[in-house]
Amino acid sequence: MLLPKPRTLAETGLSRELLFRLILRHLQEEGSLSLPILSERLCLRGSIVEPLLQELKTLQLVEVRASGRMDEPIRYALTNKGQYEAQEVSARDGYIGPAPIPLADYNKLVLAQSLGERSIRRERLLAALDNMVISQDLINTLGPALNSRRPLLIYGHAGTGKSFLCHRFNKIFDEHIYVPHAIAVQNTIIPVFDPLYHWRVDEHDEKDRDGRYIPCKRPLVMVGGELKLDMLEVHFDRQSRQYSPPLQLKANNGVFLIDDLGRQGFSADELFNRWIVPMEERRDFLSLPNGLHFDIPFEQILVFSTNLDPETIADEAFLRRLGYKIHLQAMPVELYKQVWNMNLEKYQLVATEPLFRFMVEELHENSAKPLIACYPRDILGIARDIMHFNGQAGQPLSEEILRKAWNMYCVH
Numbered sequence: 001m002l003l004p005k006p007r008t009l010a011e012t013g014l015s016r017e018l019l020f021r022l023i024l025r026h027l028q029e030e031g032s033l034s035l036p037i038l039s040e041r042l043c044l045r046g047s048i049v050e051p052l053l054q055e056l057k058t059l060q061l062v063e064v065r066a067s068g069r070m071d072e073p074i075r076y077a078l079t080n081k082g083q084y085e086a087q088e089v090s091a092r093d094g095y096i097g098p099a100p101i102p103l104a105d106y107n108k109l110v111l112a113q114s115l116g117e118r119s120i121r122r123e124r125l126l127a128a129l130d131n132m133v134i135s136q137d138l139i140n141t142l143g144p145a146l147n148s149r150r151p152l153l154i155y156g157h158a159g160t161g162k163s164f165l166c167h168r169f170n171k172i173f174d175e176h177i178y179v180p181h182a183i184a185v186q187n188t189i190i191p192v193f194d195p196l197y198h199w200r201v202d203e204h205d206e207k208d209r210d211g212r213y214i215p216c217k218r219p220l221v222m223v224g225g226e227l228k229l230d231m232l233e234v235h236f237d238r239q240s241r242q243y244s245p246p247l248q249l250k251a252n253n254g255v256f257l258i259d260d261l262g263r264q265g266f267s268a269d270e271l272f273n274r275w276i277v278p279m280e281e282r283r284d285f286l287s288l289p290n291g292l293h294f295d296i297p298f299e300q301i302l303v304f305s306t307n308l309d310p311e312t313i314a315d316e317a318f319l320r321r322l323g324y325k326i327h328l329q330a331m332p333v334e335l336y337k338q339v340w341n342m343n344l345e346k347y348q349l350v351a352t353e354p355l356f357r358f359m360v361e362e363l364h365e366n367s368a369k370p371l372i373a374c375y376p377r378d379i380l381g382i383a384r385d386i387m388h389f390n391g392q393a394g395q396p397l398s399e400e401i402l403r404k405a406w407n408m409y410c411v412h
Contacts, residue, residue, distance in 0.1 A: 013102035028086035032077035043211030094241030100182035150323025159374030160328035219254035261306035330370035
């Protein structure tokens with residue numbers, strides 16, 4: 001994707017007023033800055049920034065401070081009037097950073113980077129899930145579900161690997177995308193880039209690219225019981241005096257996972273009602289505290305995950321709107337054995353074939369516990385801890401230690 005550096009103020013798509021405010025904030029923060037440094041911080045060419053500085057000088061908001069050395073560039077600083085104006089600006093908006101991109105440019109960017117009609121082939125899905133033990137039936141369901149780009153629900157017993165599976169979804173789409181530092185809704189700046197969800201990647205032609213955009217991996221935004229409805233709206237933090245975007249905006253062009261559905265502090269119906277329109281129209285409608293309304297693309301793979309019975313947390317009308325419902329169940333013995341062997345290798349444990357049969361036929365069957373992936377992972381980890389504590393590292397795992405680990409792990 002070509003994102004060339006803007007050459008003129010008009011090409012930035014931003015107003016003079018917004019850039020004036022941003023320049024004042026940078027000068028207020030640093031005391032004084034040279035043109036090259038200020039341009040670098042704004043991610044704009046000096047040929048755009050310099051005329052703005054000259055206008056601010058004319059308005060008696062900025063003054064030139066000579067360094068006194070011929071080999072150093074002149075520096076710009078705020079006048080007393082400029083200090084007052086910068087304080088007024090920062091009281092309303094605490095954002096300081098690169099110049100934003102206009103909302104219209106952001107919407108075009110997200111649509112251009114949409115997963116769209118890019119189909120996932122079986123080989124690509126298998127490569128993304130290469131370290132998971134997974135049935136062919138599940139592969140045959142997941143592939144079409146992800147290709148549909150429709151919201152999907154993954155449900156099943158705790159410990160079946162729902163969250164672990166969902167963490168792999170954004171690895172299926174390995175190409176990078178661009179995320180702006182911030183967007184401008186008219187003259188309101190909303191930061192977008194969040195290092196918690198947007199992982200930078202290296203790019204060879206970075207010098208020729210508009211620095212207001214950051215090359216990143218496709219995001220995975222995951223929330224669980226801590227989700228609140230106001231996290232799905234634009235929020236203004238009075239302490240930092242900055243706006244924060246809703247989670248679905250951060251998840252655009254990636255995966256948005258709502259884990260532990262039904263465990264939030266509000267009903268699932270409230271969440272579903274909030275997203276009926278975005279799921280249908282692939283657009284989300286937002287508003288600022290000042291009453292300004294705007295819309296953004298809703299371009300992400302939306303995944304719900306729950307340990308509960310879906311029919312107890314959602315009505316039939318909403319469940320119909322979810323393209324696929326995928327039930328993760330107990331494993332057949334042959335797949336469970338693969339998980340067992342993987343974890344033996346992970347924990348560097350030695351175990352005989354009869355010990356695996358003891359795990360399945362004695363421990364699982366007598367306690368009516370399903371064959372799910374969490375048991376080998378957690379119980380063999382506990383067994384390893386016991387053996388290390390007792391100075392038995394390197395010795396074969398025994399029934400006695402395995403039973404101890406089982407009893408420590410399971411609630412009786």
